[in-house]
Amino acid sequence: MSLRIALLGLLTASGPSSGYDLAKKFETSVAHVWQAGHSQIYPELAKMSADGLVAVEAEGARGRKIYRVTPDGDAELRRWLLAHDPSTTVRSETALQSFLVPLLEPGEALTVMRRLKDRGEAHLSELEALRVRKDAVMDPAHRWGMFGAYALDLGLRQARCFVEWADDSIADIERRAGAGQGAPDPT
Amino acid sequence: MSLRIALLGLLTASGPSSGYDLAKKFETSVAHVWQAGHSQIYPELAKMSADGLVAVEAEGARGRKIYRVTPDGDAELRRWLLAHDPSTTVRSETALQSFLVPLLEPGEALTVMRRLKDRGEAHLSELEALRVRKDAVMDPAHRWGMFGAYALDLGLRQARCFVEWADDSIADIERRAGAGQGAPDPT
DNA sequence: TGTGGCATGTAATACGTTACATGATTGG
DNA sequence: CCAATCATGTAACGTATTACATGCCACA
Structure with missing residues (x-):
């Protein structure tokens, strides 16, 4: 459909x-x-x-x-x-990796998270390039000047937010790993 | 796979x-x-x-x-x-609606956007409930205490960011519609 | 004349959804 | 004993990916 x-x-x-x-x-x-x-x-x-x-x-x-x-x-x-009420089904390999990453040792988890961050940054650049191209081409006289623009804005925001999340998660994993090594389980 | x-x-x-x-x-x-x-x-x-x-x-x-x-x-x-390098294929009906929404008249576009915002808020609440449940159940003694937690955090951030985007887009459509009515095409 | 990009399609396979079908067990 | 829910599966259909196959046209 x-x-x-x-x-x-x-x-x-x-x-x-x-x-x-x-x-x-x-x-x-x-x-x-x-x-x-x-x-x-x-x-x-x-x-x-x-x-x-x-x-x-x-x-x-x-x-x-x-x-x-x-x-x-x-x-x-x-x-x-x-x-039409849009279906809410999600199927994202990226999100699945982030979901499962705690099953790995901290060192491995960091490898995965850093790769995710790289992909996120690459994706962000692509969208930014797209925005620039679109701004150059966009014709406000045209009847549908905003065609695709809201979705692009959404994509950009989510991509930025993804990179922030990756940064924070990397920091969190590092902190936990450090704590685990420095002082064994300070509960 | x-x-x-x-x-x-x-x-x-x-x-x-x-x-x-x-x-x-x-x-x-x-x-x-x-x-x-x-x-x-x-x-x-x-x-x-x-x-x-x-x-x-x-x-x-x-x-x-x-x-x-x-x-x-x-x-x-x-x-x-x-x-495994996660595939970047996206297929989101929500994003597709946001992409196409400029094809509609401002009034119709607002209807659609407001529905998208509602869905976004509902999704956010679900994730927040999930976080509460998870916090209650989570066992830090368990070997995989953070299982799913990074993904949940990502989901929450993206959901919040989605609602913000919906708000801003609604405001933008309203602004354009107002401008269009008040002063016909001030180019 | 032949190479590369334009332009269209089909076939095989994999993945997902909905609906159908069945039987065991528990609790009222 | 009847209803609900546990528990497993199959079948039909729709959607998506990959690979295969073909022919036209422009340009060097």
């Missing part, structure tokens, strides 16, 4: 596009929110076309098909945004 | 348990990090047993099977924690 919605959203914001274009936009804009590769996108567009949510507007060179959103598609998108 | 790891982690921390026990623990402890129902857990335990990562220690009343982690399982868990 959500893949459809993401595609309808991109098509609405960018105007008529081919599957290839949409796959690109997935990589460069929605990626921090939802992921999908071309092998998922092409069949989904075909199904959406069968369901009347999108339509082939034109067929360009090398079999390129240009899709546009139909009124039904627009209604579906709005309905989902307004009425 | 990650499901195996989560199961190995829970088995390590809680000692020998049945599939049923593990399913419960999934709900009450790992849930904010990884989700799985019993229909996924039972077959996975069977496969893990075939692969030698866990072993049936005893068979109790009503066909209850008690699994424990084997040395191979322990090695697998450690290897994953130390060497």
